[in-house]
Every structure is written in structure tokens, then in C-alpha cells.
Amino acid sequence: MFDNxxxxxxxxxxxxxxxxxxxxFLLLLSGFMCLAIFSMIVVFALRxxxxxxxxxxxxxxxxxxxxxxxxxxxxIFLVIFxxxxxxxxxxxxPPRDASxxxxxxxxxxxxxxxxxxxxxINELHVPxxxxxxxxxxxxxxxxxxxxxxxxxxQDVLPGRYTTAWFRATKPGVYHLFCAEYCGSQHSGMIxxxxxxxxxxxxxxxxxxxxxxSLASNGExxxxxxxxxxxxxxxxxxxxxxxxxIFGKPVQLEDGLTVVADENYVRESILSPxxxxxxxxKPIMPVFQGLxxxxxxxxxxxxxxxxxxAPTAGTKVRESKVQ
Amino acid sequence: xxxxxxxxxRENYLxxxxxxxxxxxxxxxxxxxxxYLVSITFFFFIGGFFALLIRLELLTxxxxxxxxxTYNKLFTMHGQVMIxxxxxxxxxxxxxxxLVPLMIGAKDLAFPRLNLxxxxxxxxxxxxxxHCICTGGVDTGWTFYTPFSTAFSNTKVVEAGxxxxxxxxxxxxxGLNFVVTIHRMRAPGMTWDxxxxxxxxxxxxxxxxxxxxxxxxxxxxxxxxxxxxxLGIFDPTRGGxxxxxxxxxxxxxxxxxxxxxxxxxxxxxxxxxCFTRKRIFGYKFVxxxxxxxxxxxxxxxxxxxxxxxxxxxxALIFSALSYLVAVPSAIKVFNWTxxxxxxxxxxxxxxxxxxxxxxxxxxxxxxxxxxxxxxIDVHVTDTYFVIAHFHYIMVGGAVMGYLGGLHFWWxxxxxxxxxxxxxxxxxxxxxxxxxxxxxxxFILGYMGMPRRYWxxxxxxxxxxxxxxxxxxxxxxxxxxxxxxxxxxxxxGKPATENPWNAAGLEWKTSSPPPTFNFxxxxxxxxxxxxxxxxxxxxxxxxx
Ligand SMILES: [Cu+2]
Ligand SMILES: [Cu+2]
Numbered sequence: 001m002f003d004n005x006x007x008x009x010x011x012x013x014x015x016x017x018x019x020x021x022x023x024x025f026l027l028l029l030s031g032f033m034c035l036a037i038f039s040m041i042v043v044f045a046l047r048x049x050x051x052x053x054x055x056x057x058x059x060x061x062x063x064x065x066x067x068x069x070x071x072x073x074x075x076i077f078l079v080i081f082x083x084x085x086x087x088x089x090x091x092x093x094p095p096r097d098a099s100x101x102x103x104x105x106x107x108x109x110x111x112x113x114x115x116x117x118x119x120x121i122n123e124l125h126v127p128x129x130x131x132x133x134x135x136x137x138x139x140x141x142x143x144x145x146x147x148x149x150x151x152x153x154q155d156v157l158p159g160r161y162t163t164a165w166f167r168a169t170k171p172g173v174y175h176l177f178c179a180e181y182c183g184s185q186h187s188g189m190i191x192x193x194x195x196x197x198x199x200x201x202x203x204x205x206x207x208x209x210x211x212x213s214l215a216s217n218g219e220x221x222x223x224x225x226x227x228x229x230x231x232x233x234x235x236x237x238x239x240x241x242x243x244x245i246f247g248k249p250v251q252l253e254d255g256l257t258v259v260a261d262e263n264y265v266r267e268s269i270l271s272p273x274x275x276x277x278x279x280x281k282p283i284m285p286v287f288q289g290l291x292x293x294x295x296x297x298x299x300x301x302x303x304x305x306x307x308x309a310p311t312a313g314t315k316v317r318e319s320k321v322q
Numbered sequence: 323x324x325x326x327x328x329x330x331x332r333e334n335y336l337x338x339x340x341x342x343x344x345x346x347x348x349x350x351x352x353x354x355x356x357x358y359l360v361s362i363t364f365f366f367f368i369g370g371f372f373a374l375l376i377r378l379e380l381l382t383x384x385x386x387x388x389x390x391x392t393y394n395k396l397f398t399m400h401g402q403v404m405i406x407x408x409x410x411x412x413x414x415x416x417x418x419x420x421l422v423p424l425m426i427g428a429k430d431l432a433f434p435r436l437n438l439x440x441x442x443x444x445x446x447x448x449x450x451x452x453h454c455i456c457t458g459g460v461d462t463g464w465t466f467y468t469p470f471s472t473a474f475s476n477t478k479v480v481e482a483g484x485x486x487x488x489x490x491x492x493x494x495x496x497g498l499n500f501v502v503t504i505h506r507m508r509a510p511g512m513t514w515d516x517x518x519x520x521x522x523x524x525x526x527x528x529x530x531x532x533x534x535x536x537x538x539x540x541x542x543x544x545x546x547x548x549x550x551x552x553l554g555i556f557d558p559t560r561g562g563x564x565x566x567x568x569x570x571x572x573x574x575x576x577x578x579x580x581x582x583x584x585x586x587x588x589x590x591x592x593x594x595x596c597f598t599r600k601r602i603f604g605y606k607f608v609x610x611x612x613x614x615x616x617x618x619x620x621x622x623x624x625x626x627x628x629x630x631x632x633x634x635x636x637a638l639i640f641s642a643l644s645y646l647v648a649v650p651s652a653i654k655v656f657n658w659t660x661x662x663x664x665x666x667x668x669x670x671x672x673x674x675x676x677x678x679x680x681x682x683x684x685x686x687x688x689x690x691x692x693x694x695x696x697x698i699d700v701h702v703t704d705t706y707f708v709i710a711h712f713h714y715i716m717v718g719g720a721v722m723g724y725l726g727g728l729h730f731w732w733x734x735x736x737x738x739x740x741x742x743x744x745x746x747x748x749x750x751x752x753x754x755x756x757x758x759x760x761x762x763x764f765i766l767g768y769m770g771m772p773r774r775y776w777x778x779x780x781x782x783x784x785x786x787x788x789x790x791x792x793x794x795x796x797x798x799x800x801x802x803x804x805x806x807x808x809x810x811x812x813x814g815k816p817a818t819e820n821p822w823n824a825a826g827l828e829w830k831t832s833s834p835p836p837t838f839n840f841x842x843x844x845x846x847x848x849x850x851x852x853x854x855x856x857x858x859x860x861x862x863x864x865x
Binding site: 006007008009018019023026033034037041044045049050055057059061062065066069073074077078080083084085086088092107140141148149152153154155157160162175177178180181182183184185186187188190271288289 | 385704
């Protein structure tokens, strides 16, 4: 409803309507509150303005009233909290089978890589109706990935991955903004999200220049950097077999367990001694400073592909028995 | 009581001594308040000048008036000057300094020399900040986010950091002085439940200053050290964490919002009581809500970080806590409104500011509910919606409170009345200009315009033009009071001891008060806001 009012940006994702619904509710609620308070003030100001022969009546207060106007707002606040939290929960839990886009931000551009290998700068093509998850990191300062038409925003930090997801509903071209101040050209760090019909999108995908899928690029880096010498596809290597680890819990030397997500893989490569896998020695060399953010995303994509279902057409090795 | 004696010839704190030395070495809290008044007014106009340049730049979508780097420095220094050199000291250091001893019936603050020292610290900090501004400035945003501030910005981050570090100590010392004074220096009979709400709110503010500001100081030191010695605390390539900075920074900077707004609430309680001729409705609840705000205020900092990369569950907790802190603020608004019921209301300039305060603070508070709602915050954080929200609180609330208070106590401070009709006119201009400046920014924000943008897509222009137009009106509204206050010091009608016929000890001594405040040490045998026993005057005084 009210799609064409210039009070909000285009509503082009499945999440946008939910955010707007709460927003409209809050507009009505606060409009009502303002009206109530302001009209009371106006009425009192007129009715009880200073007049001859009329004195103020001293009233100490009323505990009943105080309790009412603390508890009732609190109740309303809790409803707003729950509603907002519910939307947030959806925003922060990407569907499992979402297709992935790797985003590397730097002063002052967005580099976006599709799993299939398409690379884009300050522009992202996505089809309507597909869940898309961004896995984002920054090469320098903090940036923030913001698409008003999808009502999503997520800071992009150096040194770790953050994620965001959406499912576009309407073909069109939408703004991509950097929302966290990042230096001189912060306001120039903008781009476009191009939402296409699936058929058009397929055409775009096959027409573009692909330099090999992320995972296959990752595999060649894996060989170049000598990772294979320790991480072999059997259990004989000096390091753990990486097949099937992604998304599963990993037992650590110090007794803790962590789930192997993107940030874990990233950390394992950059500073391996931070979390040492149980049963192994901390002999893995530190790769901090030796791999670029792009190479890192490709390595992560490769490690991930080792855990993908066989039907996905990616290489899978036999996973070590858990 | 309330004898209408005009006392301009009497010896008072202003005419007791003359000469620059008698001011620069004074330990009289009233004179120090005036020193602060002059210095923060200076910084207010500097910060305001930056704001006008920002608004002018945003008149058109293209970045055409100033360079991108200049623009970034403008909004950074606008924020730093306004927050650390105007808003935080504003009401406490000027009105609080002047009034806390008077209101509790004391001769001075507990530590008069410390009071002077805090002004000197402020001046040193201010001089350093000015030097920083004049020799290149800073471009980190007032928030100093790492790693931009520590490793990427090539502007004068260290100097600005040190300046704010020193200003922080000035603020800590003022807070310390107030806490001790309120505990130890109350006149006989001035029990805690007889304290004016002005004092309660200043007490709460001082506690925040004491507990919060050291954390800011440490955080800024860490930024400076990291920048100079490359320690790696906030640098992920050395195992540091940039989010740690945000936690530390907001641990102070969220409560800092209450350092700015609680004193404005303090002023409104006095003004509303006086011009409705009533005791504040629910005195105890209003007093306790100040304390509640100070306490809860420390538990909500991460609501500035919902999209920063904190975990889902900590976001949930901080969202819920943020709603809790909204309750005591709501309590205050309801109680002020209820105070008007069956009052006898006069529409003086301070009262107009109080009406404005309630209106704008309510809107600022209600839009805070939007921001605390996680799902909405994701969309509007770091956009103009946030800018509009905190300007409603800090300009609509705190600055309106400050101006209202200045008008209310001006007769006491200067011994002269300001021209009432001009005062009302300026209050109206401020109110209209303010709304025209900042209301469009709510819409801009929801439409998606990010903050700190030097250039922007053309569809945002109309609202930006409105906002810029409003800012010029607002500027007029701010210059006017400065002009007529100065004028009134010479030509204003001499003020009586109690021109508003107000309750409170500060009105039971001459205007301006003698150096030691009271000719005889007062004894308090009445409740706060004892309007029942104060007869109404025939005419409301007009200067
Ligand atoms: Cu950026
Ligand atoms: Cu940016």
C-alpha cells in the first residue's frame, strides 16, 4: 500500500514490507501520543491561563496515575520491542540455501564476486525471487553495506566477515550506499543493485566475463600456497583433511568446540594458532599479510565447496569420520 | 518575603571588584558561571557557523561549495565543538554553577578553587581545539571510529583527542564539585525531599559525569597511543578489534546524552512550576526518574551498534534495555503536563521555551522508540533519521532548556530584565526554524539518505532545501537573544529580588546576589515549590 508516496524508498525485497509495517504502526502510535500530549497542553494552557480571582490548586501527585503511565507505556514498548526483534531475527538468519556473493569493500569502492566467478564493481546483478546472502569484509576501514529499497544495512569490518541477505521482489535499479563514514569519498562510495527477471539474469550471467568460479580459483591458490602439502584428501597429512568440515562443529585442543563458519576458516588461515584443532600441532604457518582479501574469499569459497552436497557439481572428498 | 526592592546600587558579586584580574582569579561560583557563559557562547557560534556551512553545502546534490575533505572536517568539528565545548558544559557549568549553591542555601560550591580550575581546563582544551581547527582540523567524525581514526585519517586526530580528553577533566571536576556540594553544603532544613528538582537532576548528571567521563578519557588515550605507537588494540591485522573501540566510546557517549538532557529537564521543572504557580506534580517520581535515567543510561550503549557486527543476542538485550530507559523520560513528560492541570499559567518567554521543550523532546523521545526497534534501526541507523532524532533531543531539548533557563534566571544573573516581547519573538523563531530544519530530515532518513554525505542523489534535494532554509531562520533565533541580553545589561529595566515571584532560595536574595549569596544564612522551613504560600503578583513583569 501507498507505494508511490515519497515518504519511503521503493519496497523491493521480501523484508521491506515488514519493516514498513512496523514503521507505519509506530508513526500512528507516536502521532497519537503527540496529539494526546499536545492537545492536553493546549487545553490546559487555555483553560488554566492566569485569570483574576482564580488561583492554582495545589495537587501533590497521584501514585495510581504514576503507576499507570509507567506500566502502560512499558507494555506498549515491549510489544514494539518484540515486533522489532522478530523482524531483526529474520533479517539476521539467511535461508540455508541462499546463493552467495562475496563483498570486499575498500576506500572507496565495492567489489562484488558471484560464486560463479562474475566480478562486479559498485554494481550487483541479482535475479528476482532468489535468496542472496552477502559475505562481506573490508580491506581497510569500516564501511556499511546499505540498500534502502531492501531495508538492509550491515557494517563491513576489516578482519572478519559479516553477512546480510535479501530476496528481491521487484525488477529495477536501486541504490547501494556506504552508510558508515569511511573518509574523503564516503559519499562517492555508492553503487547500483540491478534486480532482473531470472531469464534476463541467466543471460547476463552467461554473457559476462567469468574468470573461473570462486571455488576453482580457490583450489589453484590452495595448491600455489602449498596448503595441499599438509591438508591432503586423506588422513595422512600433517594438517586436518578439510573436506566436510564447513558448517560442522570442530573440536579444539583447549577442549572447546566451535562451528566452522566463514570467520573460523578465515581465522584458521590468517592466525592458525588462535584456535588449534584437537589432535594436531600448531605448525601451520601464519598467512596474515600473504594473501589478499580476494584470495582469502576464494580460499574460503574453496574450503566451503569441499563440504557441499555432491549434486552441486563441486568436488567433494570423502569426509573424515566424525 | 517577596519585597519588591530594587537593588542595583547594592554591593553584589558583579560590582564588588573590578578589573580583569578580579575575574580571571575569582573563586566565586557566580563569576565562574559567567566566565563559562562567555566561553561556551563563543564555541556555540563557532559550532553554529560550521553547521550553516554544512547546510549550505547540502543545498544542492553536487558537492560544490566546499571540497569533500573540508566537508568531512566541518561535520566532525561541528559535532566535537557542539558536544564537548557547548552542550556538555552548557547548563551545568553556567546555570548549575550559578544556581546550585544559591538553591541549597550555600555560600559557594564545596571546592571553589577546583571550580576555577575546571574553567581553566576547559579554556586550555578549547584553545587546543581552536588551534587544531585553525591548523587543519580533524575529519574522523565526532565519533573517532577506529581503524579510520587510528590508521587512516591524516588529519589532527591526536590534537583533537587530547583537547577533548582535557575538556573531559573539566567536566569531571564540575561533577565532583556538585556531588560534594549537594551532599555537604545544604542549608539547615534543606532536606533531600525539599531539594528543588533542578538539584536532583544536576546530582544525577554529576554522577554520570563522574562515572562516565573517565571511560571516554581512557578511550581517547587509547586512540592516541594506537595512532602514535601502533599498539594494535583496535587493529585487526595485529589481533585487535575495532568494535572494542565502539563499545568503549558509546559506554560514555550514550550516557553523555543524559549529561546534556537531564540539566535541561532540571530547568523545565523550575520554569513550569513557577509559571503554573504549582508544585510539580509527582515531585518524588520526577526526582527518582532522574536517578533512574542516570542508572539505566549506562546499560544501553550498544544500541548504537545494532548493525556494527555485534551478536544477535546482545542486540536483543540492548534493544530491550533501551525501552526501559524510555520509561523515566516518559514519566517526566506526563508529570509536567499534569502540573499544568488546574494551574494558573502565564506565557512568559521561559514558559514558551518550556512548551517548546516538551513538544520537541516528546518527538525526539518517540522517534527514539523507532530507533530502539531492531528491525527499523537496521534501515534508519546512520541515516538522516538519526541526525533528526538526536537534534530533537539535543537541540530541541537541551538547547531550548538552556535558553529557557537563561531567560528565567537572567534577572538574577545580571540584575536586569530582558525585553520580554523580543524574547517571545525569538522563542517563536527558534521553534519554527528548528522544526523546519530538522523535521524534513526524518523523512530524508527513512527515504535512505545516509549521514555524513557530501553529495547525494538528486531525489533528496527538496527536503534538503527545506532543511537549509530552516537553518537560516534558526540562526536568527539564536543571534537575537545574544543581542538583547547584551543590550539589557546596560539598558534593561533593573530586576527586583524576585521578578517572577518564584519559589526557591535563589529568589530570596538580591538580584544580582552578593558575593556570599545571602546576607544571613538561610534556614529552610518550607517544601520545594511552595507556591501555595507565595501570593500572586498583580502584573507579570515585562522588561
Ligand atoms: Cu565506505
Ligand atoms: Cu563510507
